[in-house]
Amino acid sequence: MPSKRFIIFGEGRCGSTALVSRLGSIEGVQCDNEVLAFKVPFPHQHVMMGASKSKCDVYGCKVLAFHIRDLQPIRDRDGFVKQLHENEFKIIHLRRKNLVHHALSNIRANKFGYHQQKAKKLKKTGKVHVDLEELMGWMTRTEGLYAYEDKLLEGVPSLTLTYEDHIASEDKQRMMMPLVCDFIGIPYEEGNCAYKKISPRSLRDSIENYEEIETALAGTKYEVFLDEREPTESVAKAEC
Numbered sequence: 001m002p003s004k005r006f007i008i009f010g011e012g013r014c015g016s017t018a019l020v021s022r023l024g025s026i027e028g029v030q031c032d033n034e035v036l037a038f039k040v041p042f043p044h045q046h047v048m049m050g051a052s053k054s055k056c057d058v059y060g061c062k063v064l065a066f067h068i069r070d071l072q073p074i075r076d077r078d079g080f081v082k083q084l085h086e087n088e089f090k091i092i093h094l095r096r097k098n099l100v101h102h103a104l105s106n107i108r109a110n111k112f113g114y115h116q117q118k119a120k121k122l123k124k125t126g127k128v129h130v131d132l133e134e135l136m137g138w139m140t141r142t143e144g145l146y147a148y149e150d151k152l153l154e155g156v157p158s159l160t161l162t163y164e165d166h167i168a169s170e171d172k173q174r175m176m177m178p179l180v181c182d183f184i185g186i187p188y189e190e191g192n193c194a195y196k197k198i199s200p201r202s203l204r205d206s207i208e209n210y211e212e213i214e215t216a217l218a219g220t221k222y223e224v225f226l227d228e229r230e231p232t233e234s235v236a237k238a239e240c
Contacts, residue, residue, distance in 0.1 A: 002030075002059040005051055006184050007084060009063050009158075010094035011145055013105040015167030016062050019094070019180070022173060022191035023060060029186070030054045032061040036072055043072040044083060058186055060092075065149045081152040090184055091158035095146065098164065100217075100225035103138035104130065104206055127208040132216050139222060159183040 008016050008031075017033075024031035032050055040046045051059040068080050076083070085091060096102045111128050159179065161167065166176040174190055181188040203226065204210050217223050 001051055002054050002057055004058040004090075004185050005088055006058075006060040006090040006092055007047070007063045007081075008060060008092050008094060009081060009153075010065060010149060011096070011102075011142065012064055013102055013109070014094040014096040015161070015163040016064075016094050017195060018167050018173060018193050019092070019161075020060075020062055021193045021195055022177065023180070025191040025194075026058075026186075026189045028056050029058040029060070030056040031059075034064060034067070035061045036063055036067040039071055039073065041073070043068075043074050044080065047084065047089075048087065058184065060184075065145050065152065068152070069145070069148055078151060082156050085156045091153070091156055092180065092183065093149070093153060093158045093160040094163070094167075095149075095160065096163040098225045099139045099142055100135070100203065100222060102142055103135050104128075104203065106138050107134060108206070127206060129208040130213055132213060135213065 008019055010016065020031050020033055023029055035047060035050055036043055047061065047063070050061055063081075063084075068074060068077055074080055081091060107130060108128055161176060161179075166172050166179075170193070173193060177190050178188050203213075207213055214226055217226060
């Protein structure tokens with residue numbers, strides 16, 4: 001087994017692709033993507049096997065909460081993350097605070113078939129027409145999964161990072177990496193991210209029917225997320 005092990009845990013579109021790319025670029029670190037994206041007979045053993053096959057001193061992978069809750073045949077779902085912690089995996093927990101931006105990120109990804117792209121293969125994207133019911137469905141789903149994540153992490157030490165504070169721009173990622181390296185227990189390296197953010201930063205620039213959505217969400221608990229600009233640079237490098 002590699003001497004250092006970790007999982008990147010949470011939901012998609014919260015910055016995990018950027019973190020996987022940046023950590024995986026560091027010499028001596030192998031960081032796999034969604035290892036439980038497809039159903040496997042023995043999920044825990046599958047993660048352990050991935051680590052045991054690694055030729056690096058440090059191994060990590062991405063595990064999404066809905067893969068645990070909805071996809072994999074796990075007898076003790078609520079104890080899955082705790083069991084990995086007991087097997088000496090450090091838990092890096094990612095979350096996105098702005099539920100509207102998170103939902104829109106999923107909607108855009110479904111429409112265009114991609115959301116983060118390697119810098120040399122960028123394609124153009126435009127505004128999308130957002131169905132209110134679909135938007136609400138994504139936000140409700142995310143709130144449920146966030147509650148489930150909290151349940152899985154009860155009593156489990158973890159490093160929690162948010163997209164807005166730690167991953168939304170290249171500068172934020174650089175400031176984040178000392179925290180991540182220290183948590184994993186490896187010497188600090190900045191690494192690099194092979195992806196660029198391609199979606200517009202503001203909701204007005206992203207949503208074709210923004211005024212309709214703004215009116216519908218006015219007075220609700222989601223109103224605080226409206227038209228907040230993503231805290232990214234003009235040339236950001238990663239999004240999930």
